[in-house]
Amino acid sequence: MPAASIPSAPTLEDYRLAFELAPVGLALSRHRVMVDCNQALCEMFGTTRAELVGQSFRILYPSAAEFERIGERIAPILNAHGTYADERLMRRVGGAHAGQLFWCHVMGRALDRSDPHAAGIWSFEDLSASRPVEPGLTAREREVAALLLKGCTAKQAARQLGISPRTVEIHRARLMRKVGARSTLELVQRLLTGRHG
DSSP states (O other): OOOOOOOOOOOHHHHHHHHHHOSSEEEEEETTEEEEEOHHHHHHHTOOHHHHTTOBGGGGSSOHHHHHHHHHHHHHHHHHHSEEEEEEEEEOOSGGGTTOEEEEEEEEEESOTTSTTTSEEEEEEEOTTTOOOOTTOOHHHHHHHHHHHTTOOHHHHHHHHTSOHHHHHHHHHHHHHHHTOSSHHHHHHHHHHOOOO
């Protein structure tokens, strides 16, 4: 019986191929600027590597305010844990769906926890097939909706957003009116399915 051959160690090319062919969007960042990305990310956002590399992640966000607020919110979490994950609305850059908002699961790892935005790797998973976007939401309503979908209470959402629980409740009430929901549970179900009352 022949001895089993020992596989050779992966090469740099193997790692490059794994990055390029990963089934989710991947980006390497320095100070919130994309220094590399894979094909899945380009396809998700309707653009090319040449158009993304060297650009701030800002171009993937619905607004500059959301880019700034999320950056401020994730820095202390990356600093404490080294990793961060959430679900948020992102914006397609080009192609037939340029400007379209879609729900995205985003995960990241800081390479240096003491300077969380200095360098990192980020993954992006498009959730649009299972989670439609409610049109006409303001930037703050989008942020509140994302935290409600995560299961946060008004107090927890307020702490994460740096606003008062009462302000979160006001945004939640507006969201409920917009989708015709009578309770927070119904609001979450309607945000998940895109069905209105």
